[in-house]
Amino acid sequence: MRIQKIFGNTVLWVFLLLFGLITLIPVIITILGSFKTNIELTTGATLLPDKWHLSNYSEAWEQANFSTYTLNSLIVALSAVVGTLLVASMAAYVVDRMDFFGKKIYVSMQAFTMFVAVGAVVLRPQFDLMVKLDLHSSLWGVILILISAHASIFFILLSFMKGIPKELDEAAKIDGSSLGRTFWRIILPLLGPGLGVGALFTFRGAWNEYLLPLVFTMTKPELQTLTVGLANLKYGISAASQTHYMMAGACLSILPILVAYVFANKSFMQMTAGSLKG
Amino acid sequence: MNNKIRNATFAYSYLFPSAILTLVLGIYPIAWAFRYMFYNYKGYGTARFIGLDNFTRIMHDTQFWDSVLNTFVYAGGKLLLSIPLSLLLAAILNRGLRGKHVLRAVFFMPTVISTAVMAVVFFTIFNSYNGILNQFLIKFNISAAGIDWLGPKHAMLTVILVAVWGAVGNYMLLFLAGLQNIPEDVYESSSLDGANKIQQFRFITLPMLGPVMQMIIMLAIITALKGYESIMVLTEGGPVGKTEVMFLYLYKLFFPLGGGAASTQVQEFGYGSAVSFVTAIIVGMVSVVYFYASRRMNRID
Numbered sequence: 001m002r003i004q005k006i007f008g009n010t011v012l013w014v015f016l017l018l019f020g021l022i023t024l025i026p027v028i029i030t031i032l033g034s035f036k037t038n039i040e041l042t043t044g045a046t047l048l049p050d051k052w053h054l055s056n057y058s059e060a061w062e063q064a065n066f067s068t069y070t071l072n073s074l075i076v077a078l079s080a081v082v083g084t085l086l087v088a089s090m091a092a093y094v095v096d097r098m099d100f101f102g103k104k105i106y107v108s109m110q111a112f113t114m115f116v117a118v119g120a121v122v123l124r125p126q127f128d129l130m131v132k133l134d135l136h137s138s139l140w141g142v143i144l145i146l147i148s149a150h151a152s153i154f155f156i157l158l159s160f161m162k163g164i165p166k167e168l169d170e171a172a173k174i175d176g177s178s179l180g181r182t183f184w185r186i187i188l189p190l191l192g193p194g195l196g197v198g199a200l201f202t203f204r205g206a207w208n209e210y211l212l213p214l215v216f217t218m219t220k221p222e223l224q225t226l227t228v229g230l231a232n233l234k235y236g237i238s239a240a241s242q243t244h245y246m247m248a249g250a251c252l253s254i255l256p257i258l259v260a261y262v263f264a265n266k267s268f269m270q271m272t273a274g275s276l277k278g
Numbered sequence: 279m280n281n282k283i284r285n286a287t288f289a290y291s292y293l294f295p296s297a298i299l300t301l302v303l304g305i306y307p308i309a310w311a312f313r314y315m316f317y318n319y320k321g322y323g324t325a326r327f328i329g330l331d332n333f334t335r336i337m338h339d340t341q342f343w344d345s346v347l348n349t350f351v352y353a354g355g356k357l358l359l360s361i362p363l364s365l366l367l368a369a370i371l372n373r374g375l376r377g378k379h380v381l382r383a384v385f386f387m388p389t390v391i392s393t394a395v396m397a398v399v400f401f402t403i404f405n406s407y408n409g410i411l412n413q414f415l416i417k418f419n420i421s422a423a424g425i426d427w428l429g430p431k432h433a434m435l436t437v438i439l440v441a442v443w444g445a446v447g448n449y450m451l452l453f454l455a456g457l458q459n460i461p462e463d464v465y466e467s468s469s470l471d472g473a474n475k476i477q478q479f480r481f482i483t484l485p486m487l488g489p490v491m492q493m494i495i496m497l498a499i500i501t502a503l504k505g506y507e508s509i510m511v512l513t514e515g516g517p518v519g520k521t522e523v524m525f526l527y528l529y530k531l532f533f534p535l536g537g538g539a540a541s542t543q544v545q546e547f548g549y550g551s552a553v554s555f556v557t558a559i560i561v562g563m564v565s566v567v568y569f570y571a572s573r574r575m576n577r578i579d
Contacts, residue, residue: 148303208392
């Protein structure tokens with residue numbers, strides 16, 4: 001009986017560790033590979049670099065434009081976070097706390113945009129619209145479209161909003177606080193945890209977004225984000241000679257989000273698990 | 279009365295940014311596609327109304343139906359591998375285990391990094407010619423010349439494996455959330471009755487997990503049918519269209535492929551809109567059929 005148990009546990013652990021290794025290995029390869037020379041990467045068949053070259057990073061940063069890409073990614077992601085949280089929290093406040101004509105229509109509209117799967121087709125009218133508004137020659141077009149996709153964050157903040165007692169609003173009203181003042185001074189600070197989760201989620205989405213910035217920067221390489229610039233290395237004519245840049249660039253793109261994940265993995269998971277309970 | 283008007287004004291002004299963005303950038307593009315699916319429109323010149331001609335063209339578009347077939351192979355493969363694996367991992371991690379928090383965080387990690395970036399990394403790993411994986415296969419004499427991972431024979435398997443790598447942690451977490459809802463005392467009383475772990479899993483966990491499982495599989499089906507980003511970067515739909523899924527085919531009707539690379543396809547907005555409508559119908563139909571077929575899961579006896 002005991003032997004059986006020990007054997008069973010060993011099998012279990014071997015399976016878990018093996019799968020953990022499979023999960024981690026592509027990321028480990030990326031991190032270690034970013035210190036190797038191109039020749040080492042394409043013919044070396046080694047795990048650890050022969051010498052640790054930091055030059056990949058400096059070259060990718062200066063010659064392969066990764067400084068521009070990183071800056072663009074930061075601008076897009078941070079603006080999307082601020083915009084999304086503002087727009088979604090204001091909407092969630094009035095939907096939860098007030099009654100007005102059209103509330104049901106608005107909520108169903110938000111739900112509708114979440115569930116319709118039409119693929120790349122919407123990118124075309126979105127792009128043409130931004131050209132008409134003259135917003136396609138900056139990152140504003142990308143940022144606005146990212147903010148417009150705030151339905152999931154709206155529903156998350158709505159559920160957090162329901163957890164804030166309505167007596168607080170009543171008390172503030174008796175003290176002579178206007179609706180707006182109540183929102184900015186009382187509700188928003190209490191919404192902190194919800195805003196944090198929403199910020200992580202939005203940042204992850206915007207930082208990792210590929211198709212949208214790709215479409216918008218086809219004729220404007222100076223606006224490319226990390227994901228687009230990196231994928232273009234693969235499409236480039238000299239792709240074979242740039243594997244070391246690919247690895248360094250992939251690292252630059254992965255590391256910020258990995259660091260955030262190490263510190264806040266509970267919040268990241270809460271997000272996913274929470275979506276199940278609706 | 280005055281107060282009422284003031285309140286309504288406040289409500290609408292706070293709702294306005296969200297509503298206008300959703301209408302203009304969320305709803306209008308869908309309406310745009312609805313209109314142009316009846317037009318011959320290539321993005322320049324005038325759009326000509328052609329009624330249902332785009333749809334008859336879809337009927338005879340073998341390239342499109344090939345991509346639909348590929349989508350089903352891709353989605354089926356992804357589900358068959360990722361759902362059992364993620365359920366197994368969740369079931370193991372759910373029974374108090376030392377280091378389970380670390381393991382959970384490790385398994386979930388792929389879901390926080392960019393699909394496109396990882397597709398580039400997987401390209402350097404699976405590349406048939408001096409890719410990292412083949413270097414190792416050759417070095418350790420597992421295979422003399424390496425395996426043509428991205429060649430016509432194995433490309434679909436490779437994109438499925440990459441998709442599974444990215445998805446397992448996500449579904450594992452959802453299954454874990456579902457498992458938390460099964461009361462512990464059911465397991466305890468069955469242990470007293472002499473049920474072993476495998477029997478418990480078969481007769482308690484699976485049935486009790488029914489409704490949650492139905493939802494997770496539904497989500498997984500829709501996600502798998504919609505996914506094309508990693509395929510786009512990894513194989514561009516090639517070689518010879520072997521990994522072209524329907525949403526990637528659709529993308530190519532609207533935009534030239536990545537980095538302005540020479541695209542074999544002409545952009546056609548009218549026809550693309552019609553294709554988009556058909557793909558949405560296909561996703562919807564698969565969901566409805568699955569939903570009816572899986573009703574049994576929802577019954578806890």
